[in-house]
Amino acid sequence: MELFDYSLFASAIRMVSPILLAALGGALCARVGIFNVGLEGLILAGAFSAIVGNYYSGSVIIAVLTGAFGGVLVSLLFGLATIKFKANPIVAGIAINFLVLGLTTFGLRAIFQVKGAFYDKDMTGLPKWDLPLIENIPVVGNLLSGHSPLVYTAFIAAILLYVFLFKTVVGFRILAVGKNEAAARSLGLNVTVLQYGAIVASGVLCGLAGAQLSLGQVTMFTEGMTAGRGFIALVAMMLGGSHPIGMIGSSLLFGLMDALSIRLQGFSMPTQFTAMLPYVITIIAMFFLKDRGLESQASGQQSSR
Amino acid sequence: EESENNSSTTNEDSKKIALVLPEKMGVNPFFQQMDEGAKQAAEEFGVELKTIESTDHSAIEENLRVAVAEGYDLIITSSFESEDALKKVAAENPDRQFAIIDTLVDLPNVQSVNFREHEAAYLLGAAAGLSTKTDKVGMVVAMDIPLMKKWTVAFEQGLKETNPEAEFLVNYVGSFSDPAKAKELALLQASKGADFVAGASAVGDLGVFEAAKEQGFFTSGQDIDRTEVDPEHVVLSQLKGTDAAAFETVKAFANGSFEPGVVEYGLKEKGVGLTYVTHESKTPLHSFVGQEAIDQVKSLYDEIIAGNKVIENPLSE
Amino acid sequence: MNLQRKIQQLLKPMLQPMIAVLIGLVTGALAIALVGESIMNTYKVMWDGAFGNFYFLTATLARATPIILVGLGLALAFRAGVFNMGAEGQMVLGAVCAALAALYVPGAGIVKLLSAFLAGFIAGGLWSLLAGWMEVKYKVQLLISTLLLNYVAVLFAGYLVAEPFQDKSGSAALAQTPMLDQAVWLPKLFAGMSVHMGFVIAVIGAVILYVVLQFTSSGYEVRMLGKNPFFAEYGGINKHKVLLFSMFFSGGISGLAGTVEVLGSQYRYVEGALTVPGYAWTGLMAALLANSNPLGTAVAAILLAALQTGAMGMERNTEVPLEIASVIQGVLILFVTAKFTLSWWKVKKKAGDVNGAV
Amino acid sequence: MTYRLEMKEMTKKYGDFLANDGISIQLKKGEVLAIVGENGAGKTTLMRMLYGLEQPTSGEIKLNGKQAQFFGPQNAIEQGIGMVHQHFMLFSDFTVTENIVIGHEPIKNGFFNRKMAAEQVQKLSDQYKIQVNPSKKAGDCSVGEQQRIEILKVLYQGAEIIILDEPTAVLTPFEVDELLKTIRFLADQGKSIILITHKLPEVMKVADHVTVLRNGRVTGNVKKEDTSIDQLATMMVGRELQQLSERNQLNGEPLLELEAVSIKGKSSKPVLDQLSLTVHRGEIVGIAGVSGNGQSELIQAISGLTTVDQGDIRLSGTNLVGKSVAFRRNEGLAHIPEDRFLWGAAKDATIEETGVMGYYHKKAFNKYTFILKNSFREVVKTWIDRFEIKAKSVDDKSGNLSGGNLQKLIVARELGFETDFLIAAEPTRGVDIGAMEYIHEAILEKRNRGDGILLVSSELSEILLLSDRIAVMFEGKIVDILDRKDATEERLSVLMAGGKEDESSAKNTTTA
Numbered sequence A: 001m002e003l004f005d006y007s008l009f010a011s012a013i014r015m016v017s018p019i020l021l022a023a024l025g026g027a028l029c030a031r032v033g034i035f036n037v038g039l040e041g042l043i044l045a046g047a048f049s050a051i052v053g054n055y056y057s058g059s060v061i062i063a064v065l066t067g068a069f070g071g072v073l074v075s076l077l078f079g080l081a082t083i084k085f086k087a088n089p090i091v092a093g094i095a096i097n098f099l100v101l102g103l104t105t106f107g108l109r110a111i112f113q114v115k116g117a118f119y120d121k122d123m124t125g126l127p128k129w130d131l132p133l134i135e136n137i138p139v140v141g142n143l144l145s146g147h148s149p150l151v152y153t154a155f156i157a158a159i160l161l162y163v164f165l166f167k168t169v170v171g172f173r174i175l176a177v178g179k180n181e182a183a184a185r186s187l188g189l190n191v192t193v194l195q196y197g198a199i200v201a202s203g204v205l206c207g208l209a210g211a212q213l214s215l216g217q218v219t220m221f222t223e224g225m226t227a228g229r230g231f232i233a234l235v236a237m238m239l240g241g242s243h244p245i246g247m248i249g250s251s252l253l254f255g256l257m258d259a260l261s262i263r264l265q266g267f268s269m270p271t272q273f274t275a276m277l278p279y280v281i282t283i284i285a286m287f288f289l290k291d292r293g294l295e296s297q298a299s300g301q302q303s304s305r
Numbered sequence B: 001e002e003s004e005n006n007s008s009t010t011n012e013d014s015k016k017i018a019l020v021l022p023e024k025m026g027v028n029p030f031f032q033q034m035d036e037g038a039k040q041a042a043e044e045f046g047v048e049l050k051t052i053e054s055t056d057h058s059a060i061e062e063n064l065r066v067a068v069a070e071g072y073d074l075i076i077t078s079s080f081e082s083e084d085a086l087k088k089v090a091a092e093n094p095d096r097q098f099a100i101i102d103t104l105v106d107l108p109n110v111q112s113v114n115f116r117e118h119e120a121a122y123l124l125g126a127a128a129g130l131s132t133k134t135d136k137v138g139m140v141v142a143m144d145i146p147l148m149k150k151w152t153v154a155f156e157q158g159l160k161e162t163n164p165e166a167e168f169l170v171n172y173v174g175s176f177s178d179p180a181k182a183k184e185l186a187l188l189q190a191s192k193g194a195d196f197v198a199g200a201s202a203v204g205d206l207g208v209f210e211a212a213k214e215q216g217f218f219t220s221g222q223d224i225d226r227t228e229v230d231p232e233h234v235v236l237s238q239l240k241g242t243d244a245a246a247f248e249t250v251k252a253f254a255n256g257s258f259e260p261g262v263v264e265y266g267l268k269e270k271g272v273g274l275t276y277v278t279h280e281s282k283t284p285l286h287s288f289v290g291q292e293a294i295d296q297v298k299s300l301y302d303e304i305i306a307g308n309k310v311i312e313n314p315l316s317e
Numbered sequence C: 001m002n003l004q005r006k007i008q009q010l011l012k013p014m015l016q017p018m019i020a021v022l023i024g025l026v027t028g029a030l031a032i033a034l035v036g037e038s039i040m041n042t043y044k045v046m047w048d049g050a051f052g053n054f055y056f057l058t059a060t061l062a063r064a065t066p067i068i069l070v071g072l073g074l075a076l077a078f079r080a081g082v083f084n085m086g087a088e089g090q091m092v093l094g095a096v097c098a099a100l101a102a103l104y105v106p107g108a109g110i111v112k113l114l115s116a117f118l119a120g121f122i123a124g125g126l127w128s129l130l131a132g133w134m135e136v137k138y139k140v141q142l143l144i145s146t147l148l149l150n151y152v153a154v155l156f157a158g159y160l161v162a163e164p165f166q167d168k169s170g171s172a173a174l175a176q177t178p179m180l181d182q183a184v185w186l187p188k189l190f191a192g193m194s195v196h197m198g199f200v201i202a203v204i205g206a207v208i209l210y211v212v213l214q215f216t217s218s219g220y221e222v223r224m225l226g227k228n229p230f231f232a233e234y235g236g237i238n239k240h241k242v243l244l245f246s247m248f249f250s251g252g253i254s255g256l257a258g259t260v261e262v263l264g265s266q267y268r269y270v271e272g273a274l275t276v277p278g279y280a281w282t283g284l285m286a287a288l289l290a291n292s293n294p295l296g297t298a299v300a301a302i303l304l305a306a307l308q309t310g311a312m313g314m315e316r317n318t319e320v321p322l323e324i325a326s327v328i329q330g331v332l333i334l335f336v337t338a339k340f341t342l343s344w345w346k347v348k349k350k351a352g353d354v355n356g357a358v
Numbered sequence D: 001m002t003y004r005l006e007m008k009e010m011t012k013k014y015g016d017f018l019a020n021d022g023i024s025i026q027l028k029k030g031e032v033l034a035i036v037g038e039n040g041a042g043k044t045t046l047m048r049m050l051y052g053l054e055q056p057t058s059g060e061i062k063l064n065g066k067q068a069q070f071f072g073p074q075n076a077i078e079q080g081i082g083m084v085h086q087h088f089m090l091f092s093d094f095t096v097t098e099n100i101v102i103g104h105e106p107i108k109n110g111f112f113n114r115k116m117a118a119e120q121v122q123k124l125s126d127q128y129k130i131q132v133n134p135s136k137k138a139g140d141c142s143v144g145e146q147q148r149i150e151i152l153k154v155l156y157q158g159a160e161i162i163i164l165d166e167p168t169a170v171l172t173p174f175e176v177d178e179l180l181k182t183i184r185f186l187a188d189q190g191k192s193i194i195l196i197t198h199k200l201p202e203v204m205k206v207a208d209h210v211t212v213l214r215n216g217r218v219t220g221n222v223k224k225e226d227t228s229i230d231q232l233a234t235m236m237v238g239r240e241l242q243q244l245s246e247r248n249q250l251n252g253e254p255l256l257e258l259e260a261v262s263i264k265g266k267s268s269k270p271v272l273d274q275l276s277l278t279v280h281r282g283e284i285v286g287i288a289g290v291s292g293n294g295q296s297e298l299i300q301a302i303s304g305l306t307t308v309d310q311g312d313i314r315l316s317g318t319n320l321v322g323k324s325v326a327f328r329r330n331e332g333l334a335h336i337p338e339d340r341f342l343w344g345a346a347k348d349a350t351i352e353e354t355g356v357m358g359y360y361h362k363k364a365f366n367k368y369t370f371i372l373k374n375s376f377r378e379v380v381k382t383w384i385d386r387f388e389i390k391a392k393s394v395d396d397k398s399g400n401l402s403g404g405n406l407q408k409l410i411v412a413r414e415l416g417f418e419t420d421f422l423i424a425a426e427p428t429r430g431v432d433i434g435a436m437e438y439i440h441e442a443i444l445e446k447r448n449r450g451d452g453i454l455l456v457s458s459e460l461s462e463i464l465l466l467s468d469r470i471a472v473m474f475e476g477k478i479v480d481i482l483d484r485k486d487a488t489e490e491r492l493s494v495l496m497a498g499g500k501e502d503e504s505s506a507k508n509t510t511t512a
C-alpha cells in the first residue's frame, strides 16, 4: 500500500480548511490581545446555523451566510464578556464551548425535532468547484481542483488576512493593539472598537469553518461534530505565530500528518500510536519554531495576574 | 429522607420505571431506540417511565442511586459502561429490581439482556463478501476499542468465509460523532478500490453514506434499517433491536412476568439481524447485493439458528 | 480591627468568585426565562440537586474532588507564571499508572495503595516536567506543548488499557483495567455516599498548598517567579529549578486527581471516564476563577461541581432538558469572572506603567 | 496677548485624597514651562487631566482664551495637545516611521502607504532637526532615539502644546543636551512646552517659567530669571538641602577584581572586551559612559545575571565565574539594579514581598522554611522610617509606590544586607532631589564604613559627586580611570565619546 498519493494531499486540503479558517479567526483575536479558546464553540455555532439556513432557504449561499452570522452572534457574546465585562478570556472561552454545545443540541430538538444528528437527503451541500485550466494539469489538478468554495475561501482568506494586517491601516492598528494595548490607547486609537471588530471577524471566519464542516465536508449536523477541531485550530494558530502564512503552513502540516496517520492505520501498529502522529510531529516542529507566537498572544503570563 | 425511601416501596397504583442511560442519548441511535421502545411499552401498559441521561461516566452511579432513592420500582440501565455502577448499586439494594440491556450482570435482582451482535455482523460480512465485485471491502469503525471487535472480527469472518479472496480494509474515526472524518475514511477506502464500505461509526455513518453517494460505492448502516436514507447506496443494514429489548423488559415488568437472569437476543430470538435476511425492508433489494447473495446468507442464517454453526463472540476468548 | 482585617483578607479571594456567581445566576435566570420555565423553581431544583440534602451534598463533593486537585495543580503552575494547559494528560497518565501500580505491585494492601499514590503523582509530574523541560531547555512554548501532550497521553493511556492491560474478565468490551483489589479502595466517608477519602486529601492538599505558597520560602520563590521572573532571578532565585519543580508538582497534583478517582470512585481505570466529564477544563476554570488562590480554587471547584450536579438534578426533576442545563451552566460561567465593578483608574494606571520599547 | 493654555484651580480627588488641589498654570506661545516637585506632588496627575486621561474633579481649562474640555487622548490630540509619556509608548516591533504615523497614517488606494509615511517622517525630522532613522525598528533604537521618536510623533500629530513628563530621566548627558536644544528650538518655532523634571539645572537651562508643586498645591510660580536652583529646591522639598557627609580616607584592600572579562554578544563586536577593574574596600568606583557601551552587561556579569565567555571575577578572593546569583549574594554582593521595575521589584507583589527578597532564607527570618513575616515587618518599618518611604501600608502593592519611593525601598533593601560590596546602578533615576539626597548619603555612609561600591550612572554629576575613582567605558572596554580630583565633566565627556587623552594624565590616575 502506498502511503503518499494525490488523494492524501487532496484529503488533507479538505480536512484542513475548517481548521485553517478557525485558526485565522483565533489569530485575529490573538492579534488584539484576546486569547480565544472558544473556537470550538464558534465553529459549532457556524455549523449549526449553516444547516438551519440551508434547511429553511434551500440555498447554499444563504446557508453559508447564516453560518457566518451564527458565528458572529456567539463571538459577540464572547466579546461582550471579555471586552465589556473584562471576564477572563480563557474562562469565557471554555464557557462558550459548553454553551454552544448545549444550544445546538437543544436547537436540534427544538427546530428539527431530532436528537443527535440532523440529516436530510434532500439537503444540498456546497458544490465542488472544478477550477478551469488547473483542473487539467496532471498532479496539481488532482490536488487543487474539485473542492468546495469554502476550501478556496480558507486559503484566500489567509492571504487576504495577510494583506489586511500588514498592508492596510486598520490592520496596522489591529497589530498595534495586540503589541501594546496601553500605547494604542494613549494614542487615542479606539481599542475597544478594534477589538470588537476583530472578534466579529473571527466569528465570521469560525462560522465559515463551521459551514465548511456541515455543508462542505458532509451535509448534516451532528451534536459536537467539531470533535476537537477548535483546539487543533488553536494549536495551529500558536504554531503559526498568528501569522496568516505561518498558519497555512502549520495547519497543512497538521492536516497532512492527520491524513498520513489514517493511512498508517492499515499497518500493524496500534491505532492509538498512529493517531498520536500529528500531535507528536507538531511538538517536534515546535523545536524548530521556538519563538513562534510569543509576542502576539495575550495568554502568556496572564494566568498569574 | 433518602435512606427512609430506600426501604419503602411505593404503593401507588402505577409502577414507576426509570431508564438510566449511561450517556447522553443524543449521538447514539442505540439509546434513542431503547428510549422509544421503553416509552412505547410504558404507554401501552400503563406504567410511569422516566428517562435519565447521564452526562458522563461518574454520573451513572449517581443517577442509579438517585433512582433508587426516588423509589423507582424497576431501574433499567444499559451497556458495559454501567456494569460497575450497577453491580454496586444493585448489590446494595437487594429488594429492588434492575435490568441491564446489552451486557451481563450476575446478581439475583438483575435481569441482563444480552445481544449477540457478532452474529449479525457475521451475516453482514458474508453478504459483503458475496456482493463485492472488486474483492475489496471496507469498514469505518468509530473507535479502536475492544467493544468494536464484535463488529469487525465477526464481519471479517463472514467476509472471508464467503469470499476468501476479499481484502478487508478497516479504519478508525477516533470518535463516535465525527461524520466529516468518517466520510474521509470511507472515501479513502473507496479510493483503494473498496466497492462496499460498512459503516460502524455511530453518527459517523452518515458521513460514510455521503461518501458512498458521492463516489458511487455501496454501504450499510447499523441498528435500524438505514436503507431508507439512500436506497441507491445504503444497501444493507445490520439490525439490533434495542427498542424491542426495552419494550419487552417494560412489558414483562408491567405484566408481572419480569424475572432476574439472562435474556439473550441473537439471531434466533430476532433481537439482531440483517435487512432482507432476517427482516423485511421497505426499500427493495439493491442489485449490487442481489437475491442470490441474500439466499446464500439466508442459508448461513439457518445454520446458525439451527445451532449447526456457532459464531464466537470475539470478546470472550 | 486587626482581626477584622485578617478575616477580610482571608475572605477576599473567595469573595470575588462568589460575587461573580451571583452575577452569573442573574444571567442564567434570563436563559431559564427564555425557555419559559419558572426561574425560582428551576434554581431550587438545581440547588437541591447540588446541596438539597446530605446525599446530594456528598455527591457534589465527590464530583468536586478531582476538580479541586486539578485546579490546585494548575494554580501552582499559574502562580509560577507558567500556563500549564496539560492537566488532562497529566491526570490521565497519573490515573492509569496508579491503577497499574495498585494492580501489579506485589505486597499488602497498604503497600499497593502507597505505590499507587506514588505512581500517580510521579507519572503526572514527569509528564508535566517534560513540557517544562522542553520550555526551559529548548524554548518550546509550554502553552502549546502541554495542549498537544494531552492528546498523546490520552491516546497512550487508551492503548494501555485497550491492549496489554485490558480487563479480559466479564464482557471485556470496555477499554479498562481489571478491577482493583478491595484492599486498595479509598474508604468512603459515609456509608452509601459517594464522597470518599480523596475529598479529604484534596482539601488537605488545598490547605497545604495555600500554606506553602503563602508562608514558606519555596512558595515565595514560586510566587515571585510568577510575578516577575527577572526580579526572581535578580534576587538569587534559580528560575529554571523553580519552574521545573513547579511543573513537576503541578502535574503531580493533577496526577493525584486521577489517582483518587481511580482508587476512590471507579476502582479501575476506564478509558474516557476522566476526560468525558471535562475535569481538566473545570479545574482550569476553578483555578482561574480563584486567581490561583488554593483555598479559593477549592471553593470554586465545589461551586462548579455543584453547578454540574445541580444540572443533573434539574434534568431529573424538571422538564428543562439536559441541554438547557448545560446552556445555563455555560451562561453562568461566561460571566463568572466578569468585573462589573471595574475601576477606571486601574486600567489607566496600567496604561501608564507599560513600557513601550526596550 | 492671551495665553495659549490656562489651567485654573484644577482639583483632582482620588477618593478622599487630593492629588491636585487648586492648581493653576499659564503658558504662552513659544514658551517653556517647567513643573517641578517631589515624587507624588501631583505633576503627572495634572498633565493627565490636560491630556484627557483623567477628568478633573473641578477646575477650568482654556485654550487660546476659549473654554476647552478633553474627553480622551484622541480628543486632546485633536485640540493640539501632545504628550511624551514618562514611560515611552512605543511599539518595539514597529519601525520608527510606523511608530510616528500611527493614528494618522497616509493612505494610498486604501492601503497604508509606508513609503510616503517614511518620506513625511524624514521631512519632519529635517524640519525640526530631530534625527531618527525612519526604517529602524523602535526596539533597536537607543533610549535617546526612542525619545526623539516620541517627540516626532507628537509633532506629526500636529501638537502645539507638548507635554514632556520626565523626559531626561533615562538619557545620557549628551542626549540630555540634545533634547534641551530641541526643546528650545521647538519653542522658538512657536510651540509651547511643558517640561516636568526633577533636575533643576535643566530647568535653569531651558525654562522660561517654573511652577513648583508640593503635596498637590502650587508652592511657587516664578520666572527663570528671578530664581535659583537652591530656591527651587527649597520650594520643592520644604526645607534646606544638606551637604553630604565628609568622606573619610580609607585605603582598603582589593575587594572586587575583574580580569580580562569578555562577553561575546550577538554582533561581531564583543559587548565586554577584556575588561579589567578593581574596586577596593572603602572606595566608590564610578563607571561613566554613554549607555550601550557595556555597562549593563558589566553589572550583569558581576551579579551573575549573564554568563561571561572569558575572564575572572573575584570577590574577596572568591571566584564568581560560573556561580549562581544566590552564591554571589551570599559571598557579599548587593545590587541596586538599573531598572527598578524590570529587575528590582515585582509590581504585583506587596511592598513586604518585594522587600523580603534575599532575606527570606536568612536565619533571622526563616524557621523550618517558614518565612517569619512579623520579624521582617519590623525591619521594613525601619526602612520606611529611615528613608521616609511614602507607603500606605506594607501590604500595598509595590507597583502602587511612586518610582522614587520604590527606589528608596530597593536601596534600603540592598543596603540592609550589609554586604562588603554593592553595585549601585542608576540609584537615583527618576527620583526627586529630596530622595536623591537620602540615597547619596546612604551610599557614602556605606563607603565610609569600609565597603566597596561600584557606581554606574548616566548622571555625570552623580558620578562626580560620589566616586573616588571614575572608570570610563567605551565599546566594552575601560578606556581610562581617573582620580576623583582629576575628573571634570569635560574630560569625562571626551573619554566617553571615545576620544583619547594624553598619556601622562592617564598614567597618573590608574595608580590610585
Ligand SMILES: Nc1ncnc2c1ncn2[C@@H]1O[C@H](COP(=O)(O)OP(=O)(O)OP(=O)(O)O)[C@@H](O)[C@H]1O
Pocket (backbone or CB within 6 Å): C345, C349, D014, D017, D018, D019, D037, D038, D039, D040, D041, D042, D043, D044, D045, D046, D402, D403, D404, D432
Ligand atoms: N488613580 C489614583 N488613585 C489614587 N491616588 C492617585 C492616583 N493617581 C495618583 N495618585 C496619587 O496622587 C499623587 C500625585 O501623583 P502624581 O503621579 O501626579 O505625582 P508626580 O508628581 O507625577 O510624581 P513623580 O515625580 O513621582 O512622577 C500621588 O500621591 C499618588 O499617590
Ligand SMILES: Nc1ncnc2c1ncn2[C@@H]1O[C@H](COP(=O)(O)OP(=O)(O)OP(=O)(O)O)[C@@H](O)[C@H]1O
Pocket (backbone or CB within 6 Å): C349, C352, D039, D040, D044, D086, D166, D399, D400, D401, D402, D403, D404, D430
Ligand atoms: N493604586 C494606587 N493607589 C494610590 N496611588 C497610586 C497607585 N498607583 C500609583 N499611584 C501613584 O501614582 C503616581 C504615579 O505613578 P508613577 O508610576 O507614574 O510614579 P512615578 O514616580 O512617576 O514613577 P517613575 O518616575 O519612577 O517612573 C505615583 O505617585 C504613585 O504613588
Ligand SMILES: [Mg+2]
Pocket (backbone or CB within 6 Å): D043, D044, D045, D086, D165
Ligand atoms: Mg509622575
Ligand SMILES: [Mg+2]
Pocket (backbone or CB within 6 Å): D039, D086, D166, D403, D404, D430
Ligand atoms: Mg516619576
